[in-house]
Amino acid sequence: MLKSKTFVKKTRSGGILKVVREHYLRDDIWCGSEVCGECRDESPVLQRDACMESSLCPSPHYLIPDTNVILHQIDILEDPLIKNVIFLQTVLQEVRHRSAPVYKRIRDAIHNADKHFYTFTNEHHRETFIEREPGESANDRNDRAIRVAARWYGQHLSRAAGGGELQVVLLTDDQDNKEKAEKNGILVYKCEEYVKSLIANPELVDRLALTSDQNEINSGKVLFLEHLPLSKIQAGIKSGIYLQGTFHASRDNYLEATVFVHGEAAERKEVLIQGLQSLNRALHQDVVAVELLSRECWVSPSEVVLQDDGGKDEDTGEEEVEDKNKSAEASILKPTGRVVGIIKRNWRPYCGLLSQSNIKEATRHLFTPDDRRIPRIRIETRQASNLVGHKIMVVIDGWPKNSRYPNGHFVKNLGDVGGKDTETEVILLEHDVPHLPFSQAVLSFLPKMPWGITEEDVKNRMDLRHLCVCSVDPPGCTDIDDALHFRELENKNFEVGVHIADVSHFIRPGNALDQEAANRGTTVYLCGKRIDMVPELLSSNLCSLRSDVERFAFSCIWEMNYSAEIIKTHFTKSVIKSKASLTYAEAQLRIDDTSLNDDITQSLRGLNRLAKILKAKRVEKGALSLSSPEVRFHMDSETHDPVDLHTKELMETNSMVEEFMLLANISVARKIYEEFSECALLRKHPSPPPSNYDILIKAAKSKGLLIHTDTAKALADSLNLAEIEGFPYFNTLLRILATRCMMQAVYFCSGMDSDFHHYGLASPIYTHFTSPIRRYSDIIVHRLLAVAIGADSTYPDLMDKHKQATLCNNLNYRHKMAQYAQRASVAFNTQLFFKSKGILNEDGFILFVRKNAIIILIPKYGLEGTVFFESKDKPSPHIAFSDEVQIKSCMYLPSKKKKKKKKKSHKY
């Protein structure tokens, strides 16, 4: 049966369009129940004995939730207890329209066979489709469609043999809808009353999200100004009264935040927000509208480190320590504003700890998220005593204007605090790292084992199996994605080859494997754990360029002369057979051991010599060598506890490999940009704005040194010169500071940007080509290059610059998150390490001085921490603080006492 669906919509250009779609109705959509004899469903999803013991509805029943129930109570629906739920198409469409993340979660739940969730396409069912009636709003129509479908189910199942007992329960929180449904003779409950009636799991009640009306009941005085409605905000932004930007809470001071205003580079600016009222319930990462205050009200960022200890649970509305640096010079005043409205919330589930209320029997508790930029959240739970000492996950439901804290609800217990698995899970969740095992769909695209290289494969590739190729990697590396070779040519020139694992041969564009890899973006290395971007079969076996096995490679081969000038560059797909996989140390030993003179060693020496020349050239051009306090752990092989740690050591061979990888990346970047000027995926590192260098210049000035930051070259030179007698670490400290001045390097699509420069490497063009096993960007670059040399065919998405730009955004995000996760993992392992050590004395350096605290770096452990001068039980030492003191940031502070988690300084 054919119906047509007609609606009018407004186009972007302001025109009005009438859209007519054909809508086909069918009579072969099954109800999906095991009971039903009428529908010829081969594998019904809904069980015959749908037992969810509920005191409200003792007989077996199926649930039909409405849209708002799904949107708000997704956590409940995901609980294993809830089974046999019918999702109507109408509802799913609305959910999809209103919240993509919830939609994804519900889809995942539907795919889980244990849940017995069934999607009923009521919109295409002949008996449940309804047309919108005159005067009916879209919402009313959908509500009616839900009721019609629920009623149909009720009647349909009661007709089925043996289905007499089965009932259908409609869950809705909408009073009006509930009344209408009751009138139609449908069994209907509010979500809350139904969940409370469940006998099997009373804890589920904790996960109920507060619905909006409950959110508002909270009496008490109004703490915040009302948020403006979206229409007013939009009008305001258009006319320039308000600015739209992303809200970044400060890590150090919970009363301060910065809003990065969206817009073109020229008008991009930061707006400082200070004080609870001005922050107005915005949370980290929200998109907000801000209003600039008049110039007289501008302030400078405070120098205080403030943590929200909150003290009291209830909304006593403690007045915050408003310290307005009125005396501060006008020059350091920053544009200051206040948040007037929220354009888009970016809430996610937060991990953290429960701080139990002092009052016994209380059900309301505060939750402290791990992320310091997130305020504490008030949750309601009856199992607080069980949750104390556990990491838990909490979701925010709302933040009423009369509440000091946002309201949320408990979602999941992750495990004991400090447990390695728990904390790793927390790190992965907090950094949004996709870490679930690969799905069957993804795995189905892997090559079938046993896999071997066939004649056919070799025909289309350059056979380099005879060459003396070897790889140099860190110890314990199983995903070897690069290998090198070196040989002298007859004309006295050298041939150097960089061979990169040919991952794009195995991962074909567009399939599930490719999509998963594109979503993961990068492999994440945590201490003792690796979260792969591609399944292990590829990452550690088929793609990994291990020694003595034949592997596909993408090779970049140069002919170089004695002074490392490139004569010729050649790219090709190839087959190689690595002769040795060495570690950096092994390779170094071979180079240094004069008694060895085999092929591999000879090649390594040749490579090393060329690498040194290349590096010298690069440094000459102004490439920066920066430093960050990185540590590595020695893990106990049994317990996986860290037993020892040392800072990363750099050997000549590290830089040898790095040098050739850089060269390959640059060569490839040139090639793909030449071939595809619009859609080459490149990597750039913008030069930082001069103001970024302030901390570095001030720090150096405190020791009487001058740092030039005009160009990368000047910076590199002055960093090289900045040495102090008897203080060898000072230079490293400066380099650590310099690293913090830098901008993030990002991927971008060449058609969308004009500035390609890589500041840190002093290269006009750069990309990532050399690690396709662990970075998705490299896979794209491989594909581009393969098309450029005619080794592979192209596909539409590869040439679409907008799609590429979206991909780049995801890659940049994943990359950043992976870095943060890595750091967090190191930090956690450092703590584990100190757990067993007790109190230690170590040397530390002051990085920054704040009014009430100093920030300290202990280089031996790469540990950075805040040390407060005053604490509750101790009188504060008298400190004269002036702006200039801040500059003494690199003061040497010998023997600092250090406790395992909290650090306190006794002497200044």
Added chain:
Amino acid sequence: MATVQVSEAEKVYILHGVRDDLRVDGRGCEDYRHMDIETDVVSNTDGSAKVSLGYSDVLVGVKAEVGKPRPALPDQGYLEFFVDCSANATPEFEGRGGEELGLELSNTLYKVFSNKQSVDLHSLCISPGEHCWVLYVDVLLLQCDGNLFDAISIAIKAALFNTRIPKVHLSEDEEGGKEIELSDDPYDCVRLNVENVPCIVTLCKIGHRHVVDATLQEKACSVASLLIATTHRGTVTCVRKFGGGSLDPESIFEMIETGKRVGKALHTPLMELLKEEESLGKKRQKVGFLG
């Protein structure tokens, strides 16, 4: 226009018939052939109608779009006409063959319909000088069997009657910038007042008499014809003469009188039919193009 070859003897036969008020197909001089009207036949237009008159077959679709008012008439919307002579209608229209006729037809239609006496153009204005509705009236000739103007004009009137324009309102922000907002209820729409929309009556001078709704054969016997557009009150809104022959003033006067009479008689049953069809609502069996 599509023509047929008629022999001398035939011509005489037709001429004599007309003289005696008895035409070849049995009609009187002021009778129309059998007419079929169906509205709402093309779902992706805002209003449409299909009219077949004898074997002449026309389809009219009305699309409403937001446009800028003409500078001279800032507070009015307007109508645009386009006539597509499909090669289906007659092989002569193949390629660019129908273009000239199409242009001539659309120019005439514009003269007849796009004025504020015929259609309430003020009601098409959204905001004076800035936005107005433009009604694009597309006429498709499916088959030509004479008297296209009359068939087209009836189809246009029916299509305009059927037209539903989405209701919009202007929202003004503080800056004075205006934005068109659309009602989210698809049933919320405006209808045109078609009371004054004229119908065209084409009169062919055959011998000393004139006939209404001439077939192609009759047309071949005529040297001149007069197009008269009249409203339901009998007001003549437009007169045009076609054909090479001359008409003496007296017969013009007579023809206009006939046109008014026939036109008046045409409007009343047409409106009744349209209203009746509409009252059937969704129960109506659609005939479409295959009926």
